[in-house]
Amino acid sequence: MTATQTDQAHDFEAVRRTIEKDGVTGLKGAFSREWVAQLGEDVEAAFTEARSRENGAVGRGPNRWYVEIHPEALRGFVDLVDHPWVRGVSEAILGPDYEIVEVGFDIPFAGAMNQPWHRDFPSPQETRQERRLTSLAFNVTCVDTAEDMGPFEVAPGTHWEHGTDFEHEMFPSKSEYQRYESLAVRKYPQMGDISARSALTIHRGTKNNSQKSRPVLVLGVDAPGAGNAEHHDLAVTRDYWESLPDRVKAHLKCPVVEELTPITQKHTIEGLVMGEA
Template identity: 75%
Template sequence: MTLTEMRPSGAPPVPPGTDPETAAVVEALYTDGIAALKGAFSRDWAAQMGEDIETAFAEARSRENGAVGRGPNRYYVEIHPEQLRGFVDLVDHPWVRSVATAVLGPEYEIVEVGFDIPFAGAMNQPWHRDFPMPDQTRTEGRLTSLAFNLTAVDTTEDMGPFEIAPGTQWDWSEEFDHGMFPPKSMYPRYAERAVRKYPQRGDLSVRSALTIHRGTENRSQLSRPVLVLGLDAPGAGNAEHHDLAVTRDYHAALPQRVRDHLRCPVVDQLTPITQKHTIEGLVMGEP
């Protein structure tokens, strides 16, 4: 096994003037690779988000390539902001804005809105990261993207909770398949570090999508929908893998400080998103 930890030396890059709470989140992202804010939204807000996810999933499944498999009984769907009634509440949340600004800079970009749903019978995913380590992370030790997650349900042990291996956002090896999937010979490293997360409705988390993680076996009879908001530093390049768009009227009604972070097309009419980032290794679940 050939593995290099690209962990940067010195203190995390916290911008001058950052408040202590945000500075602690930056430190957590550079060490553990994940942080959370309990009760960021009301349970009613989370329930409304869950309704929007159900509606979007039904629409996506009604057409070819509307949803992409992420393993047995597990799907990912990318949506447009207008499909989520709480979009502005989310992207304009003070915690989201302050963390994004501190980690990605004041010109951070909103590049992805989507959701994962593991249904009953979903299996353990292979350990993975969501995309290959960017050159800037490997050479400069800087995080250039963030993923914010919100659960639509109260997570329990039998629902296949998210599992993450803290500190592994800096792992790099030429043996990673597609730059994302460590070989099975490295699995003990991640199993030893694995921490399961049990977010409740209204909780908000942020992580580096480079931190090695997986969805686990859903032994319940319930689905576990999770919203994903992806943000980039300028030039990070993840926007090219997504098809975010907003209509002109919707764009005009957005607060200016939200518009400032949308780099997506403004169109007369939305086109349903065809999922195009199938992750080959995730179609195989681990028993």
């Protein structure tokens, strides 16, 4: 087991309160650096494969790419989704029947620009009217993040904004940028750290002034009926399915197939293609 926090007790009620207040939280040292190094190898291999075919990777701004992958592409998939903190946070926010709907990664390379402030999809009715979150994104950095590598920037508390006046209900007006910048917190995760956030929290990737890439794994989790699985094409082979622990199978609501089909990215966010200056 490469998780380093397996036996640590966590206060998931406190985590729930933090996510509901800020829209984001994290855990330091959830995995060993050796585990993350292996993750980085798998991400690099998956990116090379995705870029070898049409629409295997989707642009999220200049020199910035997103790739969705099948669970089998990650040797540490079970370690990740069965980590006690991942399970506990998912249950605390989304309920005991949460569903794993997305596995992918985002890579800003040298020359990646500031993204426009955005959320990843429109706020659902349950969040706007019932103040209930129906999805989470877990992020695991594959590298030690430094200031010049284009750190992730988030505006805490903005996940509750209705956003019905945003462009495509995802992109706030540039007239609001100063407010988000006044709220913004930059994140500098190190290898082994993991975070959980509402994808509704207004955020952006920043300009990468280094000559290094900053790959980040993304694990998307839904409450039942949230509907984000429609934007993704997760699948597993029969042999892989049979090798999974029952506790993982219970949350992996995806087709079981004889042969995997490479994923053509469906979750394109048009407003991110050009990026900001």
